[in-house]
Amino acid sequence: xxxxxxxxxxxxxxxxxxxxxxxxxxxxxxxxxxxxxxxxxxxxxxxxxxxxxxxxxxxxxxxxxxxxxxxxxxxxxxxxxxxxxxxxxxxxxxxxxxxxxxxxxxxxxxxx
Amino acid sequence: xxxxxxxxxxxxxxxxxxxxxxxxxxxxxxxxxxxxxxxxxxxxxxxxxxxxxxxxxxxxxxxxxxxxxxxxxxxxxxxxxxxxxxxxxxxxxxxxxxxxxxxxxxxxxxxxx
Numbered sequence: 001x002x003x004x005x006x007x008x009x010x011x012x013x014x015x016x017x018x019x020x021x022x023x024x025x026x027x028x029x030x031x032x033x034x035x036x037x038x039x040x041x042x043x044x045x046x047x048x049x050x051x052x053x054x055x056x057x058x059x060x061x062x063x064x065x066x067x068x069x070x071x072x073x074x075x076x077x078x079x080x081x082x083x084x085x086x087x088x089x090x091x092x093x094x095x096x097x098x099x100x101x102x103x104x105x106x107x108x109x110x111x112x
Numbered sequence: 113x114x115x116x117x118x119x120x121x122x123x124x125x126x127x128x129x130x131x132x133x134x135x136x137x138x139x140x141x142x143x144x145x146x147x148x149x150x151x152x153x154x155x156x157x158x159x160x161x162x163x164x165x166x167x168x169x170x171x172x173x174x175x176x177x178x179x180x181x182x183x184x185x186x187x188x189x190x191x192x193x194x195x196x197x198x199x200x201x202x203x204x205x206x207x208x209x210x211x212x213x214x215x216x217x218x219x220x221x222x223x224x225x
Contacts, residue, residue, distance in 0.1 A: 032211055043116075043202065044155075046213030089154065097210035098143065098162055099170065104154040 002026050002092045006103035013080050014111050020076045021106040023090030027071035032093040034100060035064055035075055039086045047075075047088075080110045114138050118203050118217035125193045125224050133188040133220050135203030141215070142208035144186035145170075146178060148199040149219075155202065161186055162208070193224045 004025045013019050025033065032051045036044040048057040053068040061078045077084055087107045091100040119134045135144065142163050147155040147170075157170030159178040167178045175197060177189045186205075190197060200221050204214040 034213060036213075043216035043218050044214075046215075049211050049213050051211055091155075093210065098168075099157060099160065100145075100214065101157075101171070102147075102155040104152065 002094060002101040004090060004092050004101050004103040006088075006090055006106050008106060009104065010107040010109070012109045012111065015080060015082060017080050017110075018076065018078045019080055019108065020074050021088065021108075023073045023075070023103055025071050025073075025090075025092040025103075027068060029095040030068045030071070030092070031095050031097055033066055033073050034089075034091040034093065035073070036089040036091070037086050038089055038105070044089060075106075077108070080108070082110045082112050084108060085110045116203055116205055116215050116217035118201075118220050120220060121218065122221045123223070125190075125222065127193060127195060127224060129193050130189070130191050131193065131222075132190075133201055133203075133222075135186045135188070135205075135217060136184055137186075137203075137205040137215070138184065139205060139207075139215065140183070141205035142183070143206040143214075144180065145204040145206075145214065146176075146186065146188045147202045147204065148172065148197075149202060150199050158188065158201075195224045198222060198224045 035047040038044040050066040055066040087105040091102040145160045146158040161180040164183040203217040206214045
């Protein structure tokens with residue numbers, strides 16, 4: 001079982017603010033890192049799957065970077081909107097490629 | 113295309129009762145997973161399966177059993193429910209390619225009294 005940690009646990013921002021949060025994971029035997037967006041009363045939805053050191057992925061106003069050597073990933077949201085309010089989960093894939101270990105999530109609340 | 117469907121959505125049990133949660137996927141995915149989600153704990157893996165007829169233990173398997181008799185279905189059983197098993201249970205599936213994301217069901221809220 002991998003040790004995956006996310007910070008902060010929760011975050012309140014104003015509409016229009018840009019924000020970022022962190023996922024840290026063991027750098028040894030890294031395989032892949034997943035990001036999911038989880039709205040209240042819904043199921044988690046995949047944002048990104050990242051595998052290469054230095055990788056950067058983007059989907060609309062959301063982007064993510066990956067540093068496998070030091071074991072962290074950042075998720076950025078540019079110009080937050082109320083509909084971005086959700087819990088953002090990261091998860092590290094084990095080196096057998098079959099099990100994800102999730103962090104505790106960062107709960108983002110965007111005020112209009 | 114329904115994706116991942118979980119049945120039931122809600123259930124209340126008494127301590128000691130048994131029940132089975134059903135997960136069905138129509139995407140022909142090889143891999144299927146059962147997680148539980150508790151406040152402040154994130155998602156924790158209970159059991160998983162890498163193909164029809166296979167199962168394996170995850171992080172928190174005690175008190176649960178699983179079966180994958182058909183590729184599209186993954187069943188989670190509680191033989192003798194305990195209050196500590198009160199949780200929201202999520203099923204997920206994935207293609208047998210490591211860099212693919214998991215697809216989640218809507219969850220089953222289970223309360224054990």
